[in-house]
Amino acid sequence: KDGKIYASDSGLKGTAGNLQPTGTDAVWVIDHGKAKALAKGKDLSNPNGLLWTDRGLVVVAGSGEIYLLDAQGKKQATTKLPKGSLDGVVAVGESIVTSSWEASAIFRGTLGGTFQIVLSDLKAPADIGYDGKRGRLLVPRFLDDAVEVYELK
Numbered sequence: 123k124d125g126k127i128y129a130s131d132s133g134l135k136g137t138a139g140n141l142q143p144t145g146t147d148a149v150w151v152i153d154h155g156k157a158k159a160l161a162k163g164k165d166l167s168n169p170n171g172l173l174w175t176d177r178g179l180v181v182v183a184g185s186g187e188i189y190l191l192d193a194q195g196k197k198q199a200t201t202k203l204p205k206g207s208l209d210g211v212v213a214v215g216e217s218i219v220t221s222s223w224e225a226s227a228i229f230r231g232t233l234g235g236t237f238q239i240v241l242s243d244l245k246a247p248a249d250i251g252y253d254g255k256r257g258r259l260l261v262p263r264f265l266d267d268a269v270e271v272y273e274l275k
Contacts, residue, residue, distance in 0.1 A: 125153075126151050126152065126153045127151070127153075128149060128151055128160070128172045129150045129152065129157075129172070130148070130149050130150070130169040130170055130172055130181070131146050131147060131149075131169070132147065132168045132170050133145060133147030133164070133168050133169075134168060134184065138246070138265065143168075146162075147163060147165075147167070147168060147169060148160075148161065148166065148169070149166065149169050149172065149179065160179070160191060160195040161195035161197075165197070166181070166183065166197075167183040168183050168184030169182075169183050169184075170182055170183060170209055171208060171209055171210045171211035171220065171249060172211070173211045173212065173213060175190075175213065177190055177233075178190045178191055178192045178193065179191040180211060180213075180218060180233065182208035182210075182211045182220045183208055184206055184207055184208065185202075186202055186204070186205055186207075186208060186222070186224070187201065187203075187208075188201045188203065188208065188211075188218060188237075189201070190233060199233040199234045201231070201233055201234055201236075203220075203222065203225075203229055204225070205224040205225035206222065206224045207222055207224040208222050208223075209221045209222070209223060209247065209248050209250075210249035210250035210262075212252040212259075213252075214230070214259075216232065217230050217231060218230070218231060218237075219240070219250065219274070220250075221244075221249070221250050222247070223247065223248075225239065225242075226242065226243060226244050226245055226246075227239045227242045227243075227244060227247070228240050228244065228247060228250070230274075240274065241259075241274075244263065244270075245263060245265060245266065246264040246265040246266065247262070247263065247264075248261075248262040248263070248264040249262060257273060257274060258272065258273060258274065259271070259272045259273075259274040
């Protein structure tokens with residue numbers, strides 16, 4: 123609502139399946155055309171997908187962590203999923219939904235709570251989208267050059 127834009131640096135370089143750490147892990151905020159780091163450091167665990175909520179910025183990370191960054195860039199409500207390489211993240215009602223390359227799956231749960239697989243056998247599920255009007259999850263399949271649509275309410 124305030125016009126800020128958030129971006130992540132996963133701190134990785136290379137190609138899919140052959141990523142190497144760079145140590146540049148960071149989450150950036152762009153405000154009125156100026157970029158500044160909201161948080162930096164390896165403790166961010168390869169931040170990737172970002173989702174703004176009323177509680178703060180939800181971050182899904184390559185390590186398999188989902189956490190909240192507050193306005194000062196402090197990690198809160200960290201939840202570790204059973205598999206990592208998390209990519210996309212959307213809100214569906216009170217739930218958080220995220221894609222995992224390592225699990226070849228889509229997880230759904232709540233911050234600080236548990237996450238369950240809701241879709242499986244999805245090779246390379248990338249940054250996801252959600253059509254709230256129709257209750258559909260859009261899942262790009264990065265390595266297959268395809269997008270699949272699933273009912274999810």
